Structure formats: C-alpha cells, structure tokens
Amino acid sequence: MxxxxxxxxxxxxxxxxxxxxxxxxxxxxxxxxxxxxxxxxxxxxxxxxxxxxxxxxxxxxxxxxxxxxxxxxxxxxxxxxxxxxxxxxxxxxxxxxxxxxxxxxxxxxxxxxxxxxxxxxxxxxxxxxxxxxxxxxxxxxxxxxxxxxxxxxxxxxxxxxxxxxxxxxxxxxxxxxxxxxxxxxxxxxxxxxxxxxxxxxxxxxxxxxxxxxxxxxxxxxxxxxxxxxxxxxxxxxxxxxxxxxxxxxxxxxxxxxxxxxxxxxxxxxxxxxxxxxxxxxxxxxxxxxNIKENLPELPERRKARYIEELKLPEYDAGIITSSKALSDFFEEASKECGNPKAVSNWIMTDIIRIARENDIDYSDLPFSAKRFASLIKLIDSGSISNTIGKKVFEDMISENKEPEEIVKEKGLLQISDESAIKEVVDRVVAANPQSIVDYKAGKDRALGFLVGQCMKELKGKGNPQIINRLIMEYLK
Amino acid sequence: MEITKKDIEHIANLSMLNLSEDEVDGYAKDMQEIIAFANQINEINTDGLEESAFALDSYNVFRKDEVRESFDRELLMQNAPSSNGVAYQIPPVIE
Amino acid sequence: MKNITKLTSHEIREGYKNKDFTVKEVVESFYKNIDEKDGDIKAFITLCKEDALKCAEIADSKISEALANGTFDELPALFGVPIAIKDNMNTYGVKTTCASKILENFISPYDATVIKNLKEQGAIMLGKVNMDEFAMGSSCENSAFFVTHNPVDLTKVPGGSSGGSAAAVAGDLAPISLGSDTGGSIRMPASLCGIVGMKPTYGLISRYGLVAYASSLDQIGPMTKDVEDNAILLNAIAGHDEMDSTSANIEKKDYTKALINDVKGLKIGVPEEFFGEGIQKEVKEAVEKAIEKLKSLGAEVGTCSLAACKVALPTYYIIADAEASSNLGRFDGIRYGYRTKNFENLKDIYKNTRSEGFGKEVKRRIILGTYVLSAGYYDAYYKKAQKVRTLIKKQFDDAFSKYDVLIAPVSPTTAWNIGEKVNNPLEMYLADLFTVPINIAGIPAISIPCGKDNNGLPIGMQIIGKHFSEETLYRVAYTFEKSREV
Structure with missing residues (x-):
C-alpha cells in the first residue's frame, strides 16, 4: 500500500x-x-x-x-x-x-x-x-x-x-x-x-x-x-x-x-x-x-532584492536569505569585494558545507565576512587561482589568519612570470613529444594532460591562462 | 456520582501521593461527601456569565526587561536536601 | 500603670514618647509572658529572641536620639513595636514552616514584602506563630507540630487558620500580629479569640513571600487588640508592590484618618442568607443587637439578599483546592524542604516525600483540587465555580449599590472544643460558611468583637465593604468599638 x-x-x-x-x-x-x-x-x-x-x-x-x-x-x-x-x-x-x-x-x-x-x-x-x-x-x-x-x-x-x-x-x-x-x-x-x-x-x-x-x-x-x-x-x-x-x-x-x-x-x-x-x-x-510598522526587512523582501538587483538565481537567493546571519554575511562580503556572484557561489558550495560539517551556526563561522571578501579579492585580482583559493579557504577554517597571510606564509602566490612558466612548458613539451602528435591527431585530451603536467611542476601556482597560451604556441 | 478507589488512586498518582489502602478508603469516603456537597453549585443558574479567574479586573501587569542581580547560590541552595554545592542532586533520571 | 503586655501598639508608642519604658523592656516583657503562658497557649513555633533584643537596643538608641532632637513624631508608627508573624510569610534567615513537616527546617533566603516593609519601619519580630498546615483549616488543629489553644478558654480552639496570630494577641504574647485570610483565616480566629482582624481587599497588600494556598483568594491582614491598631498596622503593610502582579496600583491611604466616631447616614445592609439555619442563637442575637446599636447611632439599616452565597462554600472549596493542588506541587523534596529517606528513584522521592511531608487535610485538599481540574471534570466543577464567582461578585456589587456596608456574623458558632470537629471535614468546612463569600468576591471585611455567649466565649461580627472601602469599614468598626466602651 x-x-x-x-x-x-x-x-x-x-x-x-x-x-x-x-x-x-x-x-x-x-x-x-x-x-x-x-x-x-x-x-x-x-x-x-x-x-x-x-x-x-x-x-x-x-x-x-x-x-x-x-x-x-x-x-x-x-x-x-x-x-x-x-x-x-x-x-x-x-x-x-x-x-x-x-x-x-x-x-x-x-x-x-x-x-x-x-x-x-x-x-x-x-x-x-x-x-x-x-x-x-x-x-x-x-x-x-x-x-x-x-x-x-x-x-x-x-x-x-x-x-x-x-x-x-x-x-x-x-x-x-x-x-x-x-x-x-x-x-x-x-x-x-x-x-x-x-x-x-x-x-x-x-x-x-x-x-x-x-x-x-x-x-x-x-x-x-x-x-x-x-x-x-x-x-x-x-x-x-x-x-x-x-x-x-x-x-x-x-x-x-x-x-x-x-x-x-x-x-x-x-x-x-x-x-x-x-x-x-x-x-x-x-x-x-506600532510593532507591525517597525518590522525589519523580512527574508521574502530580501530574496526578491537579490534576484532583481543582484541577479542571483532564485534558489540561491532563497537559501542565502533563509538565514539572517548568512544573508548578512553575504551582504557584507559582497559590498567589500564587489563580486556578489562569486560570494554567492562560495556560499552555496563551501560555506554551507563547512557549517553543516562542523555543525556550526552561520553567525559562528570561523572567519568574518570582511576576511572572506579578501579571499575573493585575491582570486579576482589573479593573485591566486580558484584552486589555490579553495586551499586557502580550508586553511582559513582552521587558522585564525588573513588569507593574504596564508598565501604569503605558504608561498601560494600565483606565478605569472612568463619566462619562469616558459621554462617549465619547454621542459614538459620536450619530455612528452607523443602528446603533441596526439593533439594534432585530434585528441583534445592531450592539451589537458600537458597543462596538468606543467601545473604539477609549478606546484599548482602557475597562472593557468599563461600556461595554456604558451602550450598552444607549440601546438599550432 | 460515585468516587471509586480507582479514582482516588489515579488522582493520587497525578498529584504524586502514595496512599495506603486505608487512606484510599478514607479519602474515597470523604471525597464522596465533599463532591456531593460541591454538586450544589450546579443548582445555580450561571447562563450567560463569564468565568472570573480573578477577584480584581486588572490586566497588563508587566515588568521592564532589566537585569536584576541573581541570588547568591549558597543562600539559594542552603535548604537543598542533597546538593554538591553547585547543583541539586537527584537519583539518575533515565529517559 | 497597665501591664506592658496588655497594651496596644499606639499605647506602647505613647509609652516610648513619655519614656515610661524602653523598647528593650517591652520586648523582654513579651518574652517573659511567652515563657509563662505559651506552654499552655502554644502560639509560637519559632522565637527570634536574640535578634529581637538586638533590634530593641538599636531602636532604643534611635528613640533616645529622636526624643532629644524633638523628632520622635517622625519615627514610623510601629517603630520599636513587637509583632508576631504567621508562619507562612517568608522571613530571611528564620524558619518559615507553614506548620508543615515538609518545611519543618526551611530557613527562608528572603523576606516577604510585608516583612521587608515592617523591618524598614522598625517593627520587631518576636517570632513565627502557629497555623493550620499551609493555612488549610478553621481551628489551628491541622498544624503538624501542635494545637494552639484559645487564650479565653484553653479547652477551646482559637479558630484558624491564623490561630497562632489570634492567640498571640488575645493571650498578650504580642501586641499585634499578621495573619492571612483565604476563606476566613483572619476573621474566624479573630472572632473566636475576641480580637480585631481585617481581611483587606484582594490586591491591597503584596502577597510576595506569602506561601500560597489559593493565589486568587489569599490576602495578608492585620490582627490587633483594637480598631486603631488595626488601621496602624494596615498603613504599615498596604501598598503597591511590583513583585506581585496582582497587587493593586492605587494611591496609598492613611487609614488612621478613617477612625471617626460617627456613622450618621451610613447605610447598613443585613444579608438574609447570613442569619439562617445552623447559626448559634447567641451569635445571631449579638450581631443583631450590634446592628441595632449602630442604628441607634444614626445608621440606616435595611435587608438585602445574596442568594448565590448559598453555594459560596462549595465554590470556595473547588477554586481554593484547585489552586492549592497546583501551588503545592513545588514541595517535591528536590530544592528545599523535607526529603524522604525512603527512596530508590526519583518517583519515590516525589511520592514518599509528599506523602510523609503533608498532613491529612492538606492531602485531602490536594486530592479534591486535582480531581476538579482533571480531564472530564474541569467544566463541571472548576469552570462552573468560576462562573458562580462572577455571580457572587455581581450580587455583592448590587448590594453595594444600595448599602455602604453589610454586617453579618463571622462564625456561625463561638469557639468549639479542641478535637470536636477534626474527624468530620465537611462539618469543619461549614464553619467558614459566612467568611468565604468575601474572599470569592475579593472584597474587604473586618471582624470585631460584639459580645459573648453564655460561657463567656467571644462573638465576632464582620463589617463587609466594596473593593478598597477599608476606610468605611474602619469608621463603622471604630464607632461600634467606642460605643461599647461607654
């Protein structure tokens, strides 16, 4: 039944x-x-x-x-x-x-x-x-x-x-x-x-x-x-x-x-x-x-504002505004870094995840909205890649430090020096001639392999756009 | 209406009293008389009347949300039959 | 000079002013009298002699100072006056037992508002006096500790539940005392012991710190040798208290200003229902004679009917016991008070503590109260009683639209023999027939002596008024009292 x-x-x-x-x-x-x-x-x-x-x-x-x-x-x-x-x-x-x-x-x-x-x-x-x-x-x-x-x-x-x-x-x-x-x-x-x-x-x-x-x-x-x-x-x-x-x-x-x-x-x-x-x-x-007239902005109102003004997807806007602490976090971080879309993406994935995993309230997140905004700024300015950003984020949970400090201490700053990257690209290409052949034969995956090898040598800190561009020069 | 021993036992249980067999009998008898007496109120017509829970008709007696110093714990717990000095002790409560 | 212990509080004050005696001498005289007589009367549960004598010394130095500076009249009216307190009012650092085994060793961590007020005004507590356990009773025989005897005739009950308060004043063990009245507990013993007792309007005096019997009916009140003392003591304890939500927020009055020897033009109503069956002939006659006396002094007298009062007694017992069954839940052997030795688990603690700690009458009322609130009976009893309460209030309102005061007997009989009614709860309840309607309506009533029966036992009458009409009651009582002196 x-x-x-x-x-x-x-x-x-x-x-x-x-x-x-x-x-x-x-x-x-x-x-x-x-x-x-x-x-x-x-x-x-x-x-x-x-x-x-x-x-x-x-x-x-x-x-x-x-x-x-x-x-x-x-x-x-x-x-x-x-x-x-x-x-x-x-x-x-x-x-x-x-x-x-x-x-x-x-x-x-x-x-x-x-x-x-x-x-x-x-x-x-x-x-x-x-x-x-x-x-x-x-x-x-x-x-x-x-x-x-x-x-x-x-x-x-x-x-x-x-x-x-x-x-x-x-x-x-x-x-x-x-x-x-x-x-x-x-x-x-x-x-x-x-x-x-x-x-x-x-x-x-x-x-x-x-x-x-x-x-x-x-x-x-x-x-x-x-x-x-x-x-x-x-x-x-x-x-x-x-x-x-x-x-x-x-x-x-x-x-x-x-x-x-x-x-x-x-x-x-x-x-x-x-x-x-x-x-x-x-x-x-x-x-x-009197109480009615003095009620603050309710989640419903806020959600509509996020959808209309900040162009967040309805579902995301709903989740973020469901908690005042989370929504306040979102507003402050967005204001600080100027990239609400990125803040919203991080919230929907990583911040919700860590709150759940650690069973903590959004008002008790291990970092402030301001500090979190600094992380977004580091990524947006190209100082670190998105991938490194995730690592820094994890460190921000356990260590009470500014993201800049973590990046500096762990030497995570993105390598954007073209000559340094070119040196690695040259070496990787020389060691993998078959990949060039494969790529030219139409196997697109070979490009990914080469980028990955370069990134590995650069310990993940290479600027992915530059690596890509330099390899493409070999492949033309 | 008859007040049975079972009624008295149920009421005693609700009010956390242990009554001996004799007490149950005694209270059942007393209650029988008292309830018969109490039933007199049903002879009075109260149609259309509201209930009065209070002797006076005042309302909205409030206190401001202002903190007052709590009591000294030692003073508050001086009468506790069993305590460890910071909390009251009772046998294990297993739920 | 009159024996100190026979004096009223206003006479004691005169004595201080005239340097006839010191506070210490007064306090010592009362303790001496207690030593000599309380073995027979048995009014006191706890004495606080050491503290009282300390307070007396301080009071003496302040009085000397005030006399020297010519500021004696600025001292509060009860400054240096000893008082006995019913043992259901919390007194900091002193046992507050409610005459129950369950609170036998309970030392209160705080002062009731009335106690705080009395201390601030320099009154000196002699000790705590006996009562029916948790104020449940009409004879003072329900005390877990001992029975108090009527000082007028030691073989008789003093009335209850404030039997200790009445006996202390009537037996010259204290000049004044505080009692509490839920269904007659001040007026009944005042009447049986031949003193003056006022049950003020519900809400006039803070209940904060009064161990609750029935919250919507309980009221503290003064018990004294004469009407003037009564007004003085009411002055000292009346007033709004923010710690009690049911305390009335009204302007403070000076009740001694109402002590006027004149009732001309005052309208007195005689409620028929209070003079019917079951009333002792001498009681009826004495009250009627008193009414005649007041008429002769210029009052206008007429009759009225309060038909709903016929069921006031069952209404009272339903409401009072329902509230009591809930109020007494807190005595569970966990945070204070008696705890059974006989337990293995929590439920044993609850059940055995309460069964061993409460007396028979208390248990009877918990059972009745629980019954009338329990599923299936609430509407028939509790709810119905609350409606009857509305009707009783209304009928009193109607009566007071015609009359300034009503006059009725307090107790249907004079003091009965100790042990006479203990095995018949219903008969004991009937003693409260004339007093409970006043509590149900929340109005004030004063009990004053109006004669004696053939055995010389005191008879009391009650003067009943509308809400907050204590001044009118004092005026009538004072006029009557004066008329008896001549």
Whole structure:
C-alpha cells in the first residue's frame, strides 16, 4: 500500500530578551550552574512571577512576521506536571488564548515549487532547567539557569509531507525569527528546537493515522534523519499489519535511531487552568500596529532584492536569505569585494558545507565576512587561482589568519612570470613529444594532460591562462 | 456520582501521593461527601456569565526587561536536601 | 500603670514618647509572658529572641536620639513595636514552616514584602506563630507540630487558620500580629479569640513571600487588640508592590484618618442568607443587637439578599483546592524542604516525600483540587465555580449599590472544643460558611468583637465593604468599638 506522510511541527524558540520571562535573572547562555537564579525561577515558596513586557512584544512580532492574527485578549495558564527540571511543578504557558493564531508562509522546495505551511498558534511559556549526568556519583544534577528563559512555541498545521518540507519550514521559520531579532536561533545551544509529530495514512484516506511525537531535535540534519527513520519505522509496522502506538520519542543523532521514551505510567493530564498569579493580557490596535510598522526587512523582501538587483538565481537567493546571519554575511562580503556572484557561489558550495560539517551556526563561522571578501579579492585580482583559493579557504577554517597571510606564509602566490612558466612548458613539451602528435591527431585530451603536467611542476601556482597560451604556441 | 478507589488512586498518582489502602478508603469516603456537597453549585443558574479567574479586573501587569542581580547560590541552595554545592542532586533520571 | 503586655501598639508608642519604658523592656516583657503562658497557649513555633533584643537596643538608641532632637513624631508608627508573624510569610534567615513537616527546617533566603516593609519601619519580630498546615483549616488543629489553644478558654480552639496570630494577641504574647485570610483565616480566629482582624481587599497588600494556598483568594491582614491598631498596622503593610502582579496600583491611604466616631447616614445592609439555619442563637442575637446599636447611632439599616452565597462554600472549596493542588506541587523534596529517606528513584522521592511531608487535610485538599481540574471534570466543577464567582461578585456589587456596608456574623458558632470537629471535614468546612463569600468576591471585611455567649466565649461580627472601602469599614468598626466602651 502507498502511504502519505503527515508531519506537523512544534518549534520552541528562546527569545533573546535580557532577562527571564518572570524574573530579572539574566538569560545569558552558560554560566556556572544555578548562578542565574533567584527565588522566583527556582520556585521558592511564596515567590511570584511578573511578566517581562519584552516577551509579549517579541511574541507579537513573531506572530506578525508569519502573518498570524494577534489575540486582543490573552491569558496565561498553568500546565501541571512533575519533573525535576520544572521547579514549580507547573510550566506557565498559554492554553486556550495564545497571543497569536492562524498564520503561515510559503516554503520553496529544491524543485522550485512552493507550498504554504499553516501556523496554528504561537504562545509564550517558560523554559525548563537542565538535567546533567553526574559522572562522579552516577546520579543526576539539576541546573536551573535556563529555568524561566522565555520561549515561544510555534505550532504548525499538519501540512508537511516529507523531511524536505519539514526542514524547509524550519529553515524559513528560523530565518524569519532571526530577521526580526526575537531569537538568536542557535540550534546547537538549544535556543531553537523542534518537536516532530508524524503519522502515516493510506493515500486517499482523510483521517489521520496514529502519530508519534519526537522531541527536542536541534539540528536540521537531525530533523531530516529522524523523519526518514520514523517514516520507515511506521511503514514497517503498518505493512506488517501492526498498529503505531501514540508515544513520545527521543532521537539519538549519534546512533541514527529513535527510541520510545519510557512511557509515562500516568496518562498526560496537565490540568491546565488560568494562572492566578498573572493578570490577563489585553493588546490594543495601536500597540499591534506600532510593532507591525517597525518590522525589519523580512527574508521574502530580501530574496526578491537579490534576484532583481543582484541577479542571483532564485534558489540561491532563497537559501542565502533563509538565514539572517548568512544573508548578512553575504551582504557584507559582497559590498567589500564587489563580486556578489562569486560570494554567492562560495556560499552555496563551501560555506554551507563547512557549517553543516562542523555543525556550526552561520553567525559562528570561523572567519568574518570582511576576511572572506579578501579571499575573493585575491582570486579576482589573479593573485591566486580558484584552486589555490579553495586551499586557502580550508586553511582559513582552521587558522585564525588573513588569507593574504596564508598565501604569503605558504608561498601560494600565483606565478605569472612568463619566462619562469616558459621554462617549465619547454621542459614538459620536450619530455612528452607523443602528446603533441596526439593533439594534432585530434585528441583534445592531450592539451589537458600537458597543462596538468606543467601545473604539477609549478606546484599548482602557475597562472593557468599563461600556461595554456604558451602550450598552444607549440601546438599550432 | 460515585468516587471509586480507582479514582482516588489515579488522582493520587497525578498529584504524586502514595496512599495506603486505608487512606484510599478514607479519602474515597470523604471525597464522596465533599463532591456531593460541591454538586450544589450546579443548582445555580450561571447562563450567560463569564468565568472570573480573578477577584480584581486588572490586566497588563508587566515588568521592564532589566537585569536584576541573581541570588547568591549558597543562600539559594542552603535548604537543598542533597546538593554538591553547585547543583541539586537527584537519583539518575533515565529517559 | 497597665501591664506592658496588655497594651496596644499606639499605647506602647505613647509609652516610648513619655519614656515610661524602653523598647528593650517591652520586648523582654513579651518574652517573659511567652515563657509563662505559651506552654499552655502554644502560639509560637519559632522565637527570634536574640535578634529581637538586638533590634530593641538599636531602636532604643534611635528613640533616645529622636526624643532629644524633638523628632520622635517622625519615627514610623510601629517603630520599636513587637509583632508576631504567621508562619507562612517568608522571613530571611528564620524558619518559615507553614506548620508543615515538609518545611519543618526551611530557613527562608528572603523576606516577604510585608516583612521587608515592617523591618524598614522598625517593627520587631518576636517570632513565627502557629497555623493550620499551609493555612488549610478553621481551628489551628491541622498544624503538624501542635494545637494552639484559645487564650479565653484553653479547652477551646482559637479558630484558624491564623490561630497562632489570634492567640498571640488575645493571650498578650504580642501586641499585634499578621495573619492571612483565604476563606476566613483572619476573621474566624479573630472572632473566636475576641480580637480585631481585617481581611483587606484582594490586591491591597503584596502577597510576595506569602506561601500560597489559593493565589486568587489569599490576602495578608492585620490582627490587633483594637480598631486603631488595626488601621496602624494596615498603613504599615498596604501598598503597591511590583513583585506581585496582582497587587493593586492605587494611591496609598492613611487609614488612621478613617477612625471617626460617627456613622450618621451610613447605610447598613443585613444579608438574609447570613442569619439562617445552623447559626448559634447567641451569635445571631449579638450581631443583631450590634446592628441595632449602630442604628441607634444614626445608621440606616435595611435587608438585602445574596442568594448565590448559598453555594459560596462549595465554590470556595473547588477554586481554593484547585489552586492549592497546583501551588503545592513545588514541595517535591528536590530544592528545599523535607526529603524522604525512603527512596530508590526519583518517583519515590516525589511520592514518599509528599506523602510523609503533608498532613491529612492538606492531602485531602490536594486530592479534591486535582480531581476538579482533571480531564472530564474541569467544566463541571472548576469552570462552573468560576462562573458562580462572577455571580457572587455581581450580587455583592448590587448590594453595594444600595448599602455602604453589610454586617453579618463571622462564625456561625463561638469557639468549639479542641478535637470536636477534626474527624468530620465537611462539618469543619461549614464553619467558614459566612467568611468565604468575601474572599470569592475579593472584597474587604473586618471582624470585631460584639459580645459573648453564655460561657463567656467571644462573638465576632464582620463589617463587609466594596473593593478598597477599608476606610468605611474602619469608621463603622471604630464607632461600634467606642460605643461599647461607654
């Protein structure tokens, strides 16, 4: 039987406010365990929450950026459950009146088609603390620095049908949140993470199948791998006549496998009720319009500009603008070297590759846009060849040095001295008379062979145009 | 409506209480009476009324996004039943 | 001269001004009385004698200085005045137990806002007083540590949950005290012990640092020997607090200015529902007599109906217990408080800590609260109760469109015997029949003594007002109090 995959995502993004959602403790990442804490975020008896106004502003901003409606009347609710990373034994979240509802945007797929993904709701809530394995005792340690960091949870409609669509959705969402500056979206630090709800149904069936929820995926790679794994797993179950169990799962990217989390003995019954310690939120049209008018340039706008003004291919423009950090990198490097086309080509190949390989965010690239522009300038001025450029690029990843410095230290400057090159060409031609004969007999490959031999003698640094021209003189 | 022992056990589980057999019986009996008493509220007509979660009608109580110094960790953790001085200790949590 | 421990705070202040005694002498007198009498009354859980005496010395030097400079009147009204604090308010460096085993050794790392305010104004904390565990109870018998006795008759309960606060003042162990009132917990013990207790408007006093029982109902309030002291103590603790989102942002008032001996033209409503079945005859008569007295002093009296109050009690227990079941989740044996010795894994810690740490009534309320919030029951109980709350608020609003204040009994009976109702939770709940509607509506009410029953046990009446009408309540209470002196 053919199955259709149905995927919905719940994306959690930590907001980049200075302080936690309900107290004045810093949201700074890291820090010694339990040093960014106070009676409020550790759930001391008697301590009370007060909502950070920036959290509301940022959530509304996010809602407007994804075309959602803003609820004029909103409130916060308690979600009750026991877990050691949740100090009050309830999370303060939003249940039936979230700040934003009914949004969505188009994603562009590799084949160039677009598809709209709906957003059901965006609500605010507080993050949990961290549990760390204690190698010393074998027990678990509780660090509450992260407890109370503000989150928005963005819940999508079950509109996605493949890993590609899910990844494209998260990439675009991440881009939007970065553009409007409400979250730094650093996936490795967990400030953007996704829960994936996935089910299969026979093609043509209207009702959804039983879904599983895989929690806390914090890289695009993990999302892709997890989805493909889970599709396969559910398919096998269904094809062998079994039933998918509704469960919460965990993905282990290292082993490439998903696991059912120890199924809770108690059915989930969070006993949501209105948070009596926090007053309702009422937003005026003025408040909302003011935020709307001050939204920065969104990726969609930027993408159009790259296509129209810089003549980038649509696909490339889409990829580059999907990340604000990457797009900012592109803009700065292009401005510096004056060759946006070259910068775009490098981004599409090498920069995306190294970010993926090293699992780093574009805001954490090992070199600045300015430094990268210097590399392009070296190539464009003929000081080094494109091939050498790739080598310098690799060195720039591991060494904190200007490309000029690398070229100088390693003697990689391109040899454009004609007499020096001629000496090598003469020698190579004399040693390979058969190649001349072959070429004249119509075997074009012989030319490539000779150029390659010369380049080898020149350790790759010979100016390829000059080598070519001098050999051609022999071949005429 | 009858409150069964099973109901009490389920509720005890949700609220992380361990109840002895006797306690389950006792609370089931108490709850039976209290819930019967609570059912009185259904005699009151509340058609068309909104719910009041609060005693006062205020809204939009916010705090500025300004950092306040966090608490001294030692002071904050002085009551911890088990800690290594920097973090709270609990038995291994395996997921 | 009157025994120091019989004095009100304003009399103590007069004494300081007249150099009749020093702060140290006052503080020592109260500790002496505690030594002699608290073995029987059992009001105090924790005493902070060393700190209190240190504070007294500092206060004495400041008072001498102020007297020498002629600036005594600039000192805050409670400067150098001892106070007892209910043990559910956080006090830095001092145990805050909520009369529960689960917090038996909890030393708070911070001061509740009310405590911070009192310290800034120079009040001196004598110690922390007993209560029903987590403020859940009407008799002070639910304390995990011991039962507090009514100083008027030691065989009787002092009322609850602020039983320790009431007994301390009534037993001359402290001139003033703070209690908290979620469903009557200030007014009930004030009434049973024969003192004055105010449950202010929800939001008038910061709840920051008050260990929550039911967040939308809890309110701290003053418990004192007379109405004047009550207004003085309310002055000291009322005011907006940015640490409490439910704190009202209103202008600060001087409640002592409302102590006016005149009720002429004031409209008093008598709600029928508060004088019906189940009320002790002497209580009913005493309250009615008090109303007659006020009428004779020029007030206009009429009757009114608050029909929805008939279901105030179940409404209250649904809302309060739902909130409590959530508020008490944090006591899990991880970050503070009691942790069971009996565990192998995390779930054991949760379950055994809570089962061993909470008392019977607390568990009963957690169970009821969890039940009414759980899937399938939320709409029938919690949501319905929130709608009834709207109705109760509305009916009070209607009543206050006709009357300035309402007057009703506080407790249907005078103090009962210790142990009399402990095995019947529902009967115990009925004691709160007349007090819970006030918390549900979030309005203020003051309990003042209005007579005694045939056994000499105090009877209290409550004067109820609309939101933020504490001044009117003080005016009526003060006028009535004065009328009894002559």
């Amino acid at each position: 053919e199955y259709e995959v149905v995927i919905g995502l719940e994306v959690h993004a930590e907001l980049s406010t200075k302080t936690k959602i309900y107290c004045g403790c810093t949201t700074e990442f890291g820090g010694d365990p339990n040093t960014h804490c106070c009676p409020i975020c550790t759930g001391m008896p008697g301590a009370l929450p007060v909502l950070n106004e920036k959290v509301v502003e940022y959530a509304v901003k996010a809602g407007l950026a994804v075309g959602a409606q803003i609820n004029r009347n909103s409130k916060q609710d308690r979600k009750n459950y026991f877990y050691p990373d949740t100090p009050r034994a309830y999370q303060i979240s939003q249940f039936d009146l979230p700040l934003c509802i009914n949004g969505g945007f188009d994603i562009t797929l590799k084949d160039g088609t677009t598809k709209r993904i709906g957003i059901t709701r965006i609500h605010i809530e507080d993050d949990a603390g961290k549990l760390v394995h204690d190698t010393y005792t074998g027990g678990t340690l509780v660090d509450l620095n992260r407890a109370g960091v503000p989150l928005i949870e963005i819940v999508s409609e079950p509109d996605m049908r493949s890993a590609e669509e899910a990844v494209a959705y998260v990439e675009k969402l991440k881009g939007i949140l970065e553009y409007i500056g409400v979250s730094d979206c650093k996936m490795q630090e967990g400030s953007l993470r996704a829960d994936v709800n996935l089910s299969l149904r026979p093609v043509g069936q209207k009702e959804f199948g039983t879904r599983t929820e895989s929690k806390n995926l914090n890289s695009f790679r993990a999302i892709e791998h997890m989805i493909n794994f889970e599709i396969q797993r559910q398919k096998e179950i269904l094809e062998s006549g079994g039933k998918v169990i509704q469960e919460t799962r965990r993905w282990d990217e290292a082993t490439g496998e998903g696991y059912a989390m120890r199924s809770k003995e108690d059915a989930d019954d969070y006993r949501y009720f209105p948070e009596p310690d926090l007053m309702p939120i009422k937003l005026s049209d003025d408040y909302i319009n």
